[in-house]
Every structure is written in structure tokens, then in C-alpha cells.
Amino acid sequence: MAEEASSLVGIIETTVEIQSSPEKLHDMFVGKKHDVPGATPSFVQGVELHEGEMGQVGSVVTWNYFHDGEAKVVTERIESIDPENNRVTYRVLDGDLMKEYKSFLITFQVTPKEEGPGSIAHWHFEYEKINEEVAHPENLLQFAAEISKEMDAHLLSEA
DSSP: OHHHHHHHEEEEEEEEEESSOHHHHHHHHHTOGGGHHHHOTTTEEEEEEEESOTTSTTOEEEEEEEETTEEEEEEEEEEEEEGGGTEEEEEEEEEGGGGTEEEEEEEEEEEEOSSSSOEEEEEEEEEEESSTTSOOSHHHHHHHHHHHHHHHHHHHHHO
16 A cells, blocks of 8 residues: 555656746745736736735635646645745645645745856645546646746846
8 A cells, every 4th residue: 555655646846947036036926926917827817815814824825827728726825934045835725736636735945046147946846646547747847837937027027
């Protein structure tokens, strides 16, 4: 049984090079979620706060987004915020992802590039699939990377 369970559990991650500051991008995904649909209209259509205060640990938000040719919904809760390191962790509570995963944890962190201007956005997914037929979420990871790029372009256009 342990062998079967381990094949259902996974961790995947990716990094994206961006030009915006770590603080600006982190702030969009934490405290200014309501601005995300305007910044990434080809990906995110809506954000609605259900519990707590936007950008605070424990807040619950539903996202309406377009992925893999379909309109989808996800509800997440902020589990932790580390503003000093521009890191936030979300737990998926409900929505389309939970049809295929028992659990899904997303950590997003933005750090300055070691040399030169710009930043590195890092997406980290920890998940447990409901069964072997469910694919690992590589396409969702690519989706997160594309949102980061579109958000970066939006932030640069405001500067």
C-alpha cells in the first residue's frame, strides 16, 4: 500500500525569470488579488473573497480562470505569508482541482536575481492524486508560469 500511495503523491516546481521587483509581483498574488483579472485577462476572469481579509493568513478566495480550453474554478486559503522573503503558501480547498487531487498545496516565492535587474518567480506544487489515472499537474505548472509572465508585463506597463 505504501508503494501505491507514494506514486500518488508528488512535488513539482518551476522558475520563471521576470523583470518586476519581487515585492511587486508578490503583492499582486497576496494583497492585490482583486487586480489579477485586469492584469491577466487571458487567464483569470474573476477573484472573490469569501472569508477573512484579502492578503491575510486564513483568507479564502475563489478564482475563476481559463485553462486547457475550459472555464474553471478554484477556492484556496492562504496558509502562510512570509513578506520578508516574498513567499506565500495556499491550500486548495475546493473547485476543479479537487476532482482529481485529494490535496493540493501551492507555494509561490519571488526572489531578486543574483546578477542584474529583475527577479525569479518560483512555483512549487505539492499534491496527492485521487488515483493513478490522474496526470501529474505539469500543465498547471506551465499555466502558473504563464500567469507570472503576463502579470510581469502588466506591472512593467504601469511603471
